[in-house]
Amino acid sequence: GDSVTQMEGPVTLSEEAFLTINCTYTATGYPSLFWYVQYPGEGLQLLLKATKADDKGSNKGFEATYRKETTSFHLEKGSVQVSDSAVYFCALTELKAAGNKLTFGGGTRVLVKP
Amino acid sequence: ETGVTQSPTHLIKTRGQQVTLRCSSQSGHNTVSWYQQALGQGPQFIFQYYREEENGRGNFPPRFSGLQFPNYSSELNVNALELDDSALYLCASTLAGTSTDTQYFGPGTRLTVL
Numbered sequence: 001g002d003s004v005t006q007m008e009g010p011v012t013l014s015e016e017a018f019l020t021i022n023c024t025y026t027a028t029g030y031p032s033l034f035w036y037v038q039y040p041g042e043g044l045q046l047l048l049k050a051t052k053a054d055d056k057g058s059n060k061g062f063e064a065t066y067r068k069e070t071t072s073f074h075l076e077k078g079s080v081q082v083s084d085s086a087v088y089f090c091a092l093t094e095l096k097a098a099g100n101k102l103t104f105g106g107g108t109r110v111l112v113k114p
Numbered sequence: 115e116t117g118v119t120q121s122p123t124h125l126i127k128t129r130g131q132q133v134t135l136r137c138s139s140q141s142g143h144n145t146v147s148w149y150q151q152a153l154g155q156g157p158q159f160i161f162q163y164y165r166e167e168e169n170g171r172g173n174f175p176p177r178f179s180g181l182q183f184p185n186y187s188s189e190l191n192v193n194a195l196e197l198d199d200s201a202l203y204l205c206a207s208t209l210a211g212t213s214t215d216t217q218y219f220g221p222g223t224r225l226t227v228l
Binding site for chain 2 (some may be wrong): 004032033036042043044045046049089091093100101102103104105106107
């Protein structure tokens with residue numbers, strides 16, 4: 001079945017540092033890939049997505065490129081802020097007759113210190 | 115703002131009781147999915163409803179059931195509550211007419227089973 005593996009946290013950074021969160025996936029077909037962010041006490045917010053190989057999703061300074069050859073979708077941001085402190089989830093979905101469930105990784109907690 | 119709302123925000127129940135959680139999507143969101151997120155983990159797919167019928171189910175027992183209504187609201191019902199059912203329950207909806215692989219999440223209901 002489908003699965004998503006992402007680096008375990010917590011990841012602790014100083015403000016303006018470079019952030020990378022690794023994500024790899026296993027899927028039977030051609031999934032769409034997502035990064036969701038969860039701030040403390042809140043639900044999930046869609047951060048970015050990519051629907052096919054070599055697509056780059058970007059939003060709020062975050063970027064991730066769909067790499068089919070390495071089955072990866074690593075999240076990067078060049079200069080983090082304290083407000084980026086949150087839990088980040090990598091996820092995939094495949095459109096199937098039985099619905100399009102999201103399969104999530106375990107999440108990576110990021111803490112940015114001033 | 116995703117336009118997806120959930121109620122209640124928090125809920126405390128005792129083992130063996132039954133609970134109903136509610137979700138309201140924007141008009142036109144004809145697909146709703148429910149997820150269970152245990153503390154410190156990624157969300158797990160419970161089931162999905164499309165046009166008021168179940169359209170895919172994850173690895174959850176039958177005591178987890180749902181309903182979707184014509185006004186785009188939905189319910190998650192859990193019978194015979196167990197301690198392990200303590201989690202954040204998230205609903206997510208898909209906007210009809212757009213790419214059907216992007217799901218928008220509500221803020222969640224935090225269920226505690228004592």
